[in-house]
Amino acid sequence: DAGITQSPRHKVTETGTPVTLRCHQTENHRYMYWYRQDPGHGLRLIHYSYGVKDTDKGEVSDGYSVSRSKTEDFLLTLESATSSQTSVYFCAMAGGKNTGELFFGEGSRLTVL
């Protein structure tokens, strides 16, 4: 059982269109995160959430917004996709207890033409 899933797993879209990626967890974890991964840059944090309706910016937040209306869902929105946002996006969750473990989803590959 994955405990955390992302959708869609693959998406091709055109420049200027809005895109929403969904992250869904079944563990009732408090903390959720969105990362992007690009060759030569590793994983970079976009936005994170520390509770329902509580979110904050990460390292590369420009051009992205997030929402968390319920514990299990964390949405990442690209209001107007650009080619520079072509990337693999990973969602992650953490329980907040000192287990030290961050659980990642399988990733969503987004291509912006």
Next chain:
Amino acid sequence: DAKTTQPNSMESNEEEPVHLPCNHSTISGTDYIHWYRQLPSQGPEYVIHGLTSNVNNRMASLAIAEDRKSSTLILHRATLRDAAVYYCILRDSNAGGTSYGKLTFGQGTILTVHP
């Protein structure tokens, strides 16, 4: 933020031990040392973490230098499935729960395992 330095790549043979080094000379007293790995086409996967003492779990062992300026991830018997990118990361425990995800992933070490 304290940074880590890892070799770009390492190679090993199947069923042999692998020692993956990590330098973190600017580590602070409240920084935990975390290791994650990323298999091809998958999200990162937690491996192990520690603060001062050596740690063991079913996946690996973590050996931490006495001055905490370096650490080594030990895979006791490498398998082909262990071929992955291994990331050594510091997490500031003073940052509270949100620090779990506010991790700085560097380039990591690409581990190749030969049959």
